[in-house]
Structures are given as structure tokens and as C-alpha cells.
Amino acid sequence: xxxxxxxxxxxxxxxxxxxxxxxxxxxxxxxxxxxxxxxxxxxxxxxxxxxxxxxxxxxxxxxxxxxxxxxxxxxxxxxxxxxxxxxxxxxxxxxxxxxxxxxxxxxxxxxxxxxxxxxxxxxxxxxxxxxxxxxxxxxxxxxxxxxxxxxxxxxxxxxxxxxxxxxxxxxxxxxxxxxxxxxxxxxxxxxxxxxxxxxxxxxxxxxxxxxxxxxxxxxxxxxxxxxxxxxxxxxxxxxxxxxxxxxxxxxxxxxxxxxxxxxxxxxxxxxxxxxxxxxxxxxxxxxxxxxxxxxxxxxxxxxxxxxxxxxxxxxx
Numbered sequence: 001x002x003x004x005x006x007x008x009x010x011x012x013x014x015x016x017x018x019x020x021x022x023x024x025x026x027x028x029x030x031x032x033x034x035x036x037x038x039x040x041x042x043x044x045x046x047x048x049x050x051x052x053x054x055x056x057x058x059x060x061x062x063x064x065x066x067x068x069x070x071x072x073x074x075x076x077x078x079x080x081x082x083x084x085x086x087x088x089x090x091x092x093x094x095x096x097x098x099x100x101x102x103x104x105x106x107x108x109x110x111x112x113x114x115x116x117x118x119x120x121x122x123x124x125x126x127x128x129x130x131x132x133x134x135x136x137x138x139x140x141x142x143x144x145x146x147x148x149x150x151x152x153x154x155x156x157x158x159x160x161x162x163x164x165x166x167x168x169x170x171x172x173x174x175x176x177x178x179x180x181x182x183x184x185x186x187x188x189x190x191x192x193x194x195x196x197x198x199x200x201x202x203x204x205x206x207x208x209x210x211x212x213x214x215x216x217x218x219x220x221x222x223x224x225x226x227x228x229x230x231x232x233x234x235x236x237x238x239x240x241x242x243x244x245x246x247x248x249x250x251x252x253x254x255x256x257x258x259x260x261x262x263x264x265x266x267x268x269x270x271x272x273x274x275x276x277x278x279x280x281x282x283x284x285x286x287x288x289x290x291x292x293x294x295x296x297x298x299x300x301x302x303x304x305x306x307x308x309x310x311x312x313x314x315x316x
Contacts, residue, residue, distance in 0.1 A: 072145025129157025
């Protein structure tokens with residue numbers, strides 16, 4: 001297993017780096033087609049978008065399912081998650097399916113974790129709290145579901161008890177956790193879960209950078225500091241939100257980290273130009289990796305690194 005210990009102090013040698021796992025976060029739980037009309041909202045759109053990203057090199061898909069009767073809102077229905085998981089699996093036989101356990105800003109912890117009962121291969125969990133400050137834009141016809149701007153000014157967070165409950169549910173349902181961390185204090189929660197035997201290696205960790213309102217910074221200093229706290233036997237990915245995405249991901253690829261792209265994190269492919277698809281964002285990450293000499297991981301290689309069974313989970 002590739003070690004992240006003292007990573008920023010080691011001589012860089014691309015030949016020693018593991019194949020790059022490219023995750024694609026296709027939709028997100030916040031904005032939608034009101035921000036980028038190409039963002040997939042329906043389960044059929046999500047499955048097709050995943051297939052295109054899979055063809056471009058993504059080995060893992062991160063899914064926020066929208067409500068069937070209101071695509072402006074996050075679903076907390078296991079049945080709706082099972083539906084989209086089945087559609088994705090039909091098109092992408094071996095892609096790793098990750099359902100959100102973070103949900104949306106206004107959801108309860110019970111609603112956030114509900115996707116675990118759809119039995120995804122991975123479920124994300126945000127081990128972080130921060131003052132959330134954002135605006136959900138109004139959706140104009142033919143879009144529907146939000147008639148006016150909605151301003152969010154609240155604390156987004158999770159308690160130790162909630163984190164422990166989430167981890168127990170994942171264990172009971174055979175789901176591997178994706179640990180999302182935003183700042184160094186979050187590793188106290190990681191340590192607590194490890195000490196209680198609720199988190200076992202290899203640890204699949206996602207470092208989240210550039211969240212507005214006080215979530216995390218998008219700087220090399222912040223990323224390098226976060227790496228100092230990574231537990232041994234970890235597999236680490238990085239995502240950058242908005243304009244920070246590409247500089248951070250280029251750094252991450254160079255260091256041997258893995259990356260996440262997609263319209264959840266960035267609506268643009270470059271300054272002033274909306275992404276035409278999630279596949280376009282994946283392809284850009286793949287192109288950067290190839291320029292730097294980093295091979296792209298297949299789903300089989302990604303499963304091996306993360307500690308997932310080689311046999312993909314089915315949803316029929």
C-alpha cells in the first residue's frame with residue numbers, strides 16, 4: 001500500500017505512485033440545472049452521465065439522488081437510491097457506487113444516512129462541522145421546485161454519537177465508509193471511531209478543500225497540513241470546490257493522492273465556460289494525469305486499493 005506518511009517531505013517520483021482513482025460527483029445536493037443546465041437531476045440523466053464519465057476514466061461515482069417529485073430537493077428514500085443505483089449498474093458493470101451520507105444542508109441525520117439502506121458499496125460521511133453560508137438560486141420555468149432564492153445561514157455538523165450511529169449502520173449493511181474531512185480537527189473524530197473499532201483499514205479518506213462560509217481553505221499549506229494527520233493504511237483522495245479545483249487536483253495527482261471531480265464540486269470546465277458534462281471534467285483530470293505520467297486506475301484496481309470486493313454489488 002502506498003504510504004502518505006511524510007509525503008510532502010519525500011522526493012517526488014511518478015514511477016512510484018499508485019494508479020489514479022478518479023471519482024466523479026455527478027450531481028450534488030445543492031444547486032441544479034438553474035446553475036448549469038447540463039447537470040443531471042433525474043435518475044435516467046444520472047445513469048447516462050455516470051456512463052459517460054465511466055467511459056472517460058472514472059472508477060467511482062458519488063451520487064446524491066434528487067426527489068422524484070421535486071428535483072430541487074435531496075431524496076432520503078432508500079427506494080429512490082436503489083433505483084438510480086440499479087440504472088447505473090446496468091450501464092457501468094464494475095464502477096464503484098458511492099451514495100451520499102452527507103445529504104443536504106437542511107436534512108436531519110436520519111435523512112442523511114437513509115441511503116445506507118440502499119446498500120451502496122460506499123457511503124460518504126462528513127466528519128466535520130462549520131458555519132454554512134450559501135444561497136440556493138431560484139428555478140425558473142420550465143424548472144420547478146424553488147420559486148425564489150433560499151439563503152442558508154446555519155451550522156452544518158455531526159456529533160460523535162451521530163457519527164458512531166452512521167458507522168454502525170454502514171457495518172450492518174456491508175457498506176464501506178468514505179471519510180470526508182475538512183480541517184485538522186476532524187481527525188479527532190476519525191481517531192474516536194478507530195479507537196471504538198468502528199472504522200477499519202484501509203481507510204478511504206476524502207480531503208475537502210475550498211468550502212465557503214468557513215468549511216476549509218483551498219491552499220497548498222492547508223492540504224499539506226491535512227496530510228500530516230492521515231492515519232497509516234489510508235487511501236486518500238482530494239477534491240477542490242469551484243475555482244480551486246484544478247490547481248489542487250494537479251498538486252494531488254503529483255503527490256500520489258487520488259482525485260474527485262464533477263458538477264457537485266465545480267460547474268465550470270474553465271473560467272467563464274460551463275462544463276458540458278461530467279465526462280468533460282473527468283477527461284480533464286485524466287489528461288492532467290497523463291501529462292504528469294500518472295496511470296489511471298481501473299475499477300478493479302480501485303476496488304483493490306479501497307478494500308472492496310472485486311465482484312460489484314448488484315441492485316436488481
